[in-house]
Amino acid sequence: RRAEFAAMRDLPPCSKDAKRITLMVNAGLRDDVAALDVTGADGIGLFRTEFQFLVSATLPRRETQQRLYRDVLESAGDRPVIFRTVDIGGDKALPYMKGGDDEDREENPAMGWRAIRLALDRDALMKAQARALIEAAAGRTLNVMFPMVSEPWEFDQAQALFEAQRAWVAGRNRAVPHAIRYGTMLEVPALAEMLDVLLPKLDFLSIGTNDLTQFLFAADRAHPKLAERYDWLSPAILRFLARVAKQTIAAGVQIGGCGEMGGRTLEAMALIGLGIERLSITPAAIGPVKAMIRSLDVAALRAEMPAWLASGTHDMRGVLSGWAAEQGV
Numbered sequence: 001r002r003a004e005f006a007a008m009r010d011l012p013p014c015s016k017d018a019k020r021i022t023l024m025v026n027a028g029l030r031d032d033v034a035a036l037d038v039t040g041a042d043g044i045g046l047f048r049t050e051f052q053f054l055v056s057a058t059l060p061r062r063e064t065q066q067r068l069y070r071d072v073l074e075s076a077g078d079r080p081v082i083f084r085t086v087d088i089g090g091d092k093a094l095p096y097m098k099g100g101d102d103e104d105r106e107e108n109p110a111m112g113w114r115a116i117r118l119a120l121d122r123d124a125l126m127k128a129q130a131r132a133l134i135e136a137a138a139g140r141t142l143n144v145m146f147p148m149v150s151e152p153w154e155f156d157q158a159q160a161l162f163e164a165q166r167a168w169v170a171g172r173n174r175a176v177p178h179a180i181r182y183g184t185m186l187e188v189p190a191l192a193e194m195l196d197v198l199l200p201k202l203d204f205l206s207i208g209t210n211d212l213t214q215f216l217f218a219a220d221r222a223h224p225k226l227a228e229r230y231d232w233l234s235p236a237i238l239r240f241l242a243r244v245a246k247q248t249i250a251a252g253v254q255i256g257g258c259g260e261m262g263g264r265t266l267e268a269m270a271l272i273g274l275g276i277e278r279l280s281i282t283p284a285a286i287g288p289v290k291a292m293i294r295s296l297d298v299a300a301l302r303a304e305m306p307a308w309l310a311s312g313t314h315d316m317r318g319v320l321s322g323w324a325a326e327q328g329v
């Protein structure tokens with residue numbers, strides 16, 4: 001079906017009942033940006049900036065960061081790019097930074113000193129990245145997203161740090177982005193309890209289903225013995241996502257998903273059924289997910305979802321795949 005997916009490159013991800021879904025790609029290095037043209041995606045919904053740090057032998061200088069961000073924005077043209085600030089630390093420790101040596105080794109790196117936690121504590125790193133992003137996006141819209149936010153105050157601090165850098169650059173009469181849109185990932189379940197406080201501050205929310213499901217089920221996302229144990233289509237996850245989506249949409253905040261879950265056709269169908277109409281996925285999944293969307297009646301699916309979720313069935317995968325087969329999705 002490869003040729004079939006390639007032929008769909010220029011067709012919109014539009015459902016049978018004319019619902020336009022936004023399909024974006026996940027990226028992390030300069031070369032990944034080519035995937036935009038290959039797949040015909042709507043933009044980059046997750047640019048993992050830590051990749052540049054991970055492949056480098058030394059801490060990338062601000063100028064080096066800025067050059068990468070500018071290249072990515074230029075290749076993307078009018079298509080939006082969401083830059084996620086560094087998600088390092090824990091199991092993505094950098095050898096050239098303190099925190100990566102034996103003395104600081106963590107028992108539970110995924111739940112450790114990583115991402116926004118490290119970035120707010122070591123704010124020189126985050127300030128340099130903010131400057132690099134702000135200067136690279138001069139004259140454009142800059143979309144920034146913070147990883148592993150657990151409480152709203154972490155978002156506030158990160159945003160304030162960016163705003164201070166914007167003021168600093170503007171104060172030197174240098175060009176700044178014409179707008180900065182701020183978002184956060186939802187990866188830590190605690191944050192979902194604070195959405196009423198968080199949402200008014202946000203331009204967008206993006207669900208990171210990789211970490212979110214690991215923390216919801218208390219199950220290491222990389223543990224081979226657990227890989228098959230908990231299903232992304234389990235009722236607990238879907239109910240959780242249904243509540244988050246409903247609350248976010250009601251607050252008028254843009255919601256998307258950027259974990260691996262959205263790159264599988266049945267899972268992507270479920271996310272759309274829950275109201276999540278922006279998916280950022282691995283480039284190879286764009287074709288299959290687009291084909292699914294083009295054969296889907298979104299309204300018909302949404303009419304069924306609440307009863308399925310309320311039914312208490314464990315086998316949501318069976319229910320969803322049965323419906324999809326019946327509908328020719």
Ligand code: PEP
Binds near residue numbers: 208209210259
């Ligand atoms: C996630 O956790 O779902 C996510 C998209 O981030 P990462 O996979 O980089 O942790």
Ligand code: MG
Binds near residue numbers: 187
């Ligand atoms: Mg994550």
